[in-house]
Amino acid sequence: MLCERCQQRPANVHLTEITNGQKNESNLCEVCAREMHLQGLSFNFLPQMSLQNFLAGLLKHDPGIGQAAHADVAGKSCEKCGLMERQFVKQGLLGCGHCYKSFEERLEPLLRRIHGSSKHSGKVPERAGGPLRQAREIESLKNQLREAIKLEEFERAVEIRDRIRELEKDMKQGGKQPDAGQGNI
Amino acid sequence: MPVKEIFNNPNSRWMDDDGPETGVIISSRVRVARNLKDLPFPHLLDQEKSENVVSTVTPAFQNEETFREDRFEFFRISELSPVERQILVDKHLISPDLLNKLEGKAVVLREDGVVSVMLNEEDHLRIQCLLPGLKLERAWEIVEKVDNGLEKTLDYAYSEKFGYLTACPTNTGTGMRASVMVHLCGLVLTRQLNNMLNAVHKLGLTVRGLYGEGTEALGDLFQISNQITLGQSEGEIIANLNSIARQILAQERSARTVLFKEKKEMIMDRAWRAFGILKNARVMTSEEVMRLISDLRLGVDLGILPAMPLKLLNELMVMTRPAFLTQLAARDMEPHQRDIFRAELVRNGLSGLDGLAG
Numbered sequence: 001m002l003c004e005r006c007q008q009r010p011a012n013v014h015l016t017e018i019t020n021g022q023k024n025e026s027n028l029c030e031v032c033a034r035e036m037h038l039q040g041l042s043f044n045f046l047p048q049m050s051l052q053n054f055l056a057g058l059l060k061h062d063p064g065i066g067q068a069a070h071a072d073v074a075g076k077s078c079e080k081c082g083l084m085e086r087q088f089v090k091q092g093l094l095g096c097g098h099c100y101k102s103f104e105e106r107l108e109p110l111l112r113r114i115h116g117s118s119k120h121s122g123k124v125p126e127r128a129g130g131p132l133r134q135a136r137e138i139e140s141l142k143n144q145l146r147e148a149i150k151l152e153e154f155e156r157a158v159e160i161r162d163r164i165r166e167l168e169k170d171m172k173q174g175g176k177q178p179d180a181g182q183g184n185i
Numbered sequence: 186m187p188v189k190e191i192f193n194n195p196n197s198r199w200m201d202d203d204g205p206e207t208g209v210i211i212s213s214r215v216r217v218a219r220n221l222k223d224l225p226f227p228h229l230l231d232q233e234k235s236e237n238v239v240s241t242v243t244p245a246f247q248n249e250e251t252f253r254e255d256r257f258e259f260f261r262i263s264e265l266s267p268v269e270r271q272i273l274v275d276k277h278l279i280s281p282d283l284l285n286k287l288e289g290k291a292v293v294l295r296e297d298g299v300v301s302v303m304l305n306e307e308d309h310l311r312i313q314c315l316l317p318g319l320k321l322e323r324a325w326e327i328v329e330k331v332d333n334g335l336e337k338t339l340d341y342a343y344s345e346k347f348g349y350l351t352a353c354p355t356n357t358g359t360g361m362r363a364s365v366m367v368h369l370c371g372l373v374l375t376r377q378l379n380n381m382l383n384a385v386h387k388l389g390l391t392v393r394g395l396y397g398e399g400t401e402a403l404g405d406l407f408q409i410s411n412q413i414t415l416g417q418s419e420g421e422i423i424a425n426l427n428s429i430a431r432q433i434l435a436q437e438r439s440a441r442t443v444l445f446k447e448k449k450e451m452i453m454d455r456a457w458r459a460f461g462i463l464k465n466a467r468v469m470t471s472e473e474v475m476r477l478i479s480d481l482r483l484g485v486d487l488g489i490l491p492a493m494p495l496k497l498l499n500e501l502m503v504m505t506r507p508a509f510l511t512q513l514a515a516r517d518m519e520p521h522q523r524d525i526f527r528a529e530l531v532r533n534g535l536s537g538l539d540g541l542a543g
Contacts (some may be wrong), residue, residue: 009519030520055355081225093307096225097342097350100357107354111347114355116389117416120348122359123329125336128222128343 003029055092059110078102131171138167189258190296192269195509196314197276200499208486210430211366211406214277215324215423216313217332218351218360222340226352227289227305228282235289235305242304242339246293249334253323255295262290271508277315279303289476301394307352308360310335319430321423329419330454348415358415360457363432368414370405370483371440381436388429389413397482404502406473409433445487456484464535466522469528474505493538 003011009029017024023075076085083095085103094100109116124133141164148157189199199212206356220226221242227235243259246252246334273279277435278301279292303311307438312331314324342350348358382392393408409430411422418526444452459480462469478498484490485498503509505527511517514526 010521055353083225083229091228092354093228093352094226094350094354095229097222097344098349100344100350107347111354111357111415115358115413115415117413119346120344120358120359120414121416122348122418122422125341125343125349126333128338128341129345132345149520157423 001027003027003032005029005032047134055110055114056090059089059092059106076103134171138164138171141167189300191276191278191294192272192512195500195504196496197278198504199277199298199315199317200496201317202495202499202504204316204320206434207318208482209434210319211368211495211499212277212315212317213320213324213363213365214313214315214327215321215361215363216311216348217328217362218308218356219310219312219332219335220342220350220352221309222342224309227307227309228352229303230289232288238305238309239289239291242302242310242335243293245335245338246302248272248338252331252334255300257295257300258292260291260292262292263287268508268511271506272503272512275506275508276504278313278485280306280311282306300327302331308356315396316441319365319427321365321427321430321433325361325363325423326389353361355412356414359417359419359422359424361414361419363426364408364410364425367407367409367430367433367437368405368479368482369407369437370479371437371444373405374444375440377436377440381433383408385433386427388425390426390429403472404479406475406479441483448476452483452487453489456487456489460484460490460535463531464538465532466528468524469505469526469531471506471527474527474531475502478502492539493535497534501531504530504534 001011003009004027007033011027011029013028013030013033015026015028015033017026077083077101078095078099080098081095083099085106088094088099088103094103106127108118124136126133141160145157145160145164148154148160204210204212207275207391208361221238224230224234224238227238230238239261246257246259248469262279265273270279270284274281276298278298280303283290283292283303283306289305293302293304295301299316301313301315301316312328312335314327314331316324316327344350349360350390351357351360354369369378369381372381385392389412391412402455409426411426413422417425425432429466459477463474463477464483478501481490481493482495482498485493485495504513507523508527510523510530513530518526
């Protein structure tokens with residue numbers, strides 16, 4: 001049997017479609033079948049559920065996330081990249097890093113819904129996170145200090161205290177790049 | 186091998202069988218998403234601006250000594266042939282999404298395919314490391330080295346509160362997706378897969394088919410990855426996935442043992458039948474090859490079939506996909522011709538192995 005569409009290649013895709021009780025059969029070759037599929041003929045049984053669509057749905061319908069801002073959805077936009085909040089709700093994609101500031105109120109509950117948290121606790125980049133890196137190190141040293149005092153390891157405690165003072169001095173002077181020897185936290 | 190060999194040699198480092206637990210866990214992957222500060226995310230960039238991303242990022246590769254010791258090469262996706270593009274997808278070196286729109290899209294590849302950096306996918310940079318077997322910590326180490334090297338000259342979009350800022354809020358924070366590719370034929374055959382999937386979902390992980398979102402699980406191969414990127418550190422994400430991967434590994438192993446004990450004839454027949462067909466068939470579709478290779482893997486793992494390198498099976502999976510077949514044949518083929526050529530390739534691949542071990 002030849003393909004009904006091109007009348008050239010053998011028909012090896014046999015498609016039966018039932019729409020509103022109407023049965024429709026077609027016999028196609030693989031090439032035509034693929035082309036028709038691309039034109040949107042229902043070949044795929046399940047619509048592709050993309051993460052972005054899902055997210056967009058969440059933003060639209062979730063009362064905790066969507067409604068509060070729903071009334072003024074059209075209004076807000078990011079001053080840096082110009083992305084409208086409405087675009088974000090539709091596509092589920094932000095426009096630039098600054099969008100996280102522009103839409104912070106709306107993003108926080110969403111992030112909590114997705115990740116169960118809205119606070120980063122992972123890697124701090126060496127350069128972009130310079131001061132933050134130091135702040136985190138001080139924080140962790142302070143914990144170690146408390147621990148050392150609790151265990152009555154006073155010599156270690158003194159060392160840690162000195163290290164904290166040093167770091168705090170550095171931070172006050174400001175802008176000093178952390179040297180490579182400082183460990184990751 | 187020169188980087189260009191990536192398109193002619195079916196092998197990539199992840200297909201080797203020297204990694205831990207390769208009988209079940211084929212490969213481990215870690216990728217992080219990074220964006221440049223002060224530039225809109227790729228979906229808002231026109232051609233000119235997306236070129237800006239490319240011209241900002243490429244010097245960062247040249248400056249850094251990390252990159253000088255390894256061989257990296259830069260490819261513009263628009264300058265690759267459609268077949269070459271698809272080969273990179275089939276080898277898991279780029280995502281199918283990178284091919285949606287070609288403008289400004291590029292990839293930087295290390296010659297062995299262990300490291301690839303996609304430019305202008307959903308985010309400006311996606312840094313990936315892919316290794317054979319269960320090796321998530323090592324993969325993260327390698328990614329981190331590349332990431333730190335690039336950050337020396339690139340300004341990343343980062344906030345203290347939300348971490349690395351990404352186009353999609355599902356990646357924000359660490360920007361990290363860690364995954365393992367697993368062969369779960371035992372759980373499929375003993376019908377325990379759904380139980381396992383439910384458990385894995387409850388632990389905050391996702392399970393997908395071989396080629397990512399929305400693809401089916403060909404050849405009983407699944408990808409298991411973390412979902413959460415915010416509020417957990419990279420180390421926690423890796424440790425969590427690692428321990429769950431070990432659990433799944435143990436379950437799959439016990440399913441295989443039970444099958445071998447209680448359905449020995451059935452399993453032996455399946456393995457030998459697959460071996461027989463692969464060694465002798467004259468016309469084969471890609472799906473059939475994937476299905477039979479799954480049976481073959483199980484047969485080899487249980488010692489039913491003569492030992493054969495898993496590397497060969499991994500390579501056959503990629504070689505027999507339409508893109509690589511076209512590349513090898515050096516001409517376009519009708520699907521039917523491809524099925525004939527594919528069968529020939531598989532026969533040749535397995536020709537050195539004989540079936541006298543049973």
